Amino acid sequence: MRKPCCGIAPEGAPFILLTTLATVVFALAGWEVLSILGLGTVAFVLNFFRDPERVIPQEEGIAVAPADGTVVRVGPLLDPASGELRTAVCIFMNVFNVHVNRAPVAGVVRQMRYIPGAFFNATLDKASTDNERLIVEFEDRDGNRWTVVPIAGLIARRIVHWIAPGDQLPRGARFGMIRFGSRVDLYLPPDYAPTIQVGERTVAGQSVVARKRMESR
Numbered sequence: 001m002r003k004p005c006c007g008i009a010p011e012g013a014p015f016i017l018l019t020t021l022a023t024v025v026f027a028l029a030g031w032e033v034l035s036i037l038g039l040g041t042v043a044f045v046l047n048f049f050r051d052p053e054r055v056i057p058q059e060e061g062i063a064v065a066p067a068d069g070t071v072v073r074v075g076p077l078l079d080p081a082s083g084e085l086r087t088a089v090c091i092f093m094n095v096f097n098v099h100v101n102r103a104p105v106a107g108v109v110r111q112m113r114y115i116p117g118a119f120f121n122a123t124l125d126k127a128s129t130d131n132e133r134l135i136v137e138f139e140d141r142d143g144n145r146w147t148v149v150p151i152a153g154l155i156a157r158r159i160v161h162w163i164a165p166g167d168q169l170p171r172g173a174r175f176g177m178i179r180f181g182s183r184v185d186l187y188l189p190p191d192y193a194p195t196i197q198v199g200e201r202t203v204a205g206q207s208v209v210a211r212k213r214m215e216s217r
Contacts (some may be wrong), residue, residue, distance in 0.1 A: 009100055009177055011160055012049025019045050019066040038165055044095075051100045054205040056172035061212035063192060064172055066148050067184035068180040069093040071209075074194050077186040081111065081137040081147040085186045089194055089209050091202055093184070099177045101150055102205035104186055107140040131183075134159045136175070144189035150176060151183045152182035172205035186210075 008016070023038030057064060073090035093099055114136040132152040139145055150159050161176035169175060178184075188194065192210040196202070202209060 001195055007051055007053075007087040008046070009049045009051045011177060012045060015045045016049070018187070037205070047097060048099065050098055052098065054102070054172060054203065056170075056205050057208060059208075062208045063146070063186070063210040064102065064197075065089075065091060065204050065209045066101050066104050066186050067091045067093055067202065068097040068099075068152075068204045069184075069202055071198050071200050071202060072183070074196065077185070077187065079147050080115075080133075080135050080149060081113075081213070082086050082145060082178040086147075086189070087192075087194055089186045089188070089196060091184050091186070093178070094184050098204060099179065099182070099206065101134055101148070101175050101178070101184055103138065103171060103173045103175055104148060104209070105138060105140045105144075105146055106171040107146070107169065109163050109165050109167045109175075110137045110139045110145070111171065112136050112161070112176070114159070126133070127149070132159065133162060134176070136161070138169070142191075144191060147185075147187035148175075148190060149185040149187075150178050152178060152187065172216070 019042045023035060023042055026034040026038050069091040071089060072092045073088065075087065076085050077088040079086045079174045115133050117134065134150050136148045138148065139146055141185065152159055158179045159176065186209065188210050191212055193213050194209060195211050196209045
């Protein structure tokens with residue numbers, strides 16, 4: 001698990017350095033149009049790799065969003081970790097969203113599995129089963145299993161993770177990111193119900209997306 005440097009994900013450093021250097025060269029050469037385009041590219045890269053601090057809710061019996069973005073699906077899907085049919089909350093991240101992913105609950109990383117695949121538009125349902133993805137299973141303090149699946153999209157080409165099996169994470173902890181547009185699916189345990197609907201926007205580590213059912217408390 002990594003901490004950001006000055007609010008920027010470390011994975012962005014090579015891109016920021018390269019685009020900044022290119023822009024400086026264009027400016028020194030007097031290439032006005034390319035300099036302006038370069039500045040725009042630097043601004044885009046800085047915006048994409050930003051990693052702001054978040055106010056993590058401390059209420060018991062809730063789960064927070066693992067990603068910034070827009071909810072594109074809430075409903076039953078086959079959990080790739082357990083093989084069970086579970087309620088899933090699917091969040092699409094466009095290139096302007098923060099792309100650092102966060103743990104939905106406090107718990108232990110039980111297993112991780114990387115699956116290579118295609119790069120379909122991440123808003124499509126088949127992205128959950130056909131695209132390149134990383135399956136991460138968490139176990140919370142009550143023994144509930146949560147599955148978080150970062151999925152590469154049409155533009156995204158690399159899933160980065162900063163965790164390993166056995167790591168203990170607090171709720172809202174950063175665990176990885178996906179470069180340049182993607183999706184994250186969160187599979188809920190049976191004791192939890194979604195509190196969010198399709199079309200709503202989420203803030204990673206801050207928006208409450210699920211709550212423990214009353215009869216389970």
